[in-house]
Amino acid sequence: MDGINNNVENSPATVNALNSFSISVKANLFNTALEYPLTFDKLSLGLALSVDNLTAGDVSIQIYNDSKQMLYNKDFSQKASLAETITLQDRPTKVKFIFNSLTANFSCAFAGK
Numbered sequence: 001m002d003g004i005n006n007n008v009e010n011s012p013a014t015v016n017a018l019n020s021f022s023i024s025v026k027a028n029l030f031n032t033a034l035e036y037p038l039t040f041d042k043l044s045l046g047l048a049l050s051v052d053n054l055t056a057g058d059v060s061i062q063i064y065n066d067s068k069q070m071l072y073n074k075d076f077s078q079k080a081s082l083a084e085t086i087t088l089q090d091r092p093t094k095v096k097f098i099f100n101s102l103t104a105n106f107s108c109a110f111a112g113k
Helices: none
Strands: 013-017 020-037 044-064 070-076 080-087 094-112
Touching: 020 044
Parallel strands: none
Antiparallel strands: 013 020, 020 094, 044 070, 044 080, 044 094
């Protein structure tokens, strides 16, 4: 099809709005760190995450406040599917994803609770 990019590997799709954030990427030896601002006015976040078809690498998720203090840090090096509530000590203002040669289908969503 004309005008459609069929090469979607290593091209994250994100949605960032008040009290919500999501990212999805079809990773193929994806090796990068990505940072996004967050606009949450809640301290409790719902997290839904999926790491599927993992064949290589890992990914880390880090959440920070305005003072650059890390509020949350979790590493994923194997297939995972989870939904959990995270209670933070302070308002989150930035999320960082560190992809280390990841080959997998990765998606992550946060929603204020």
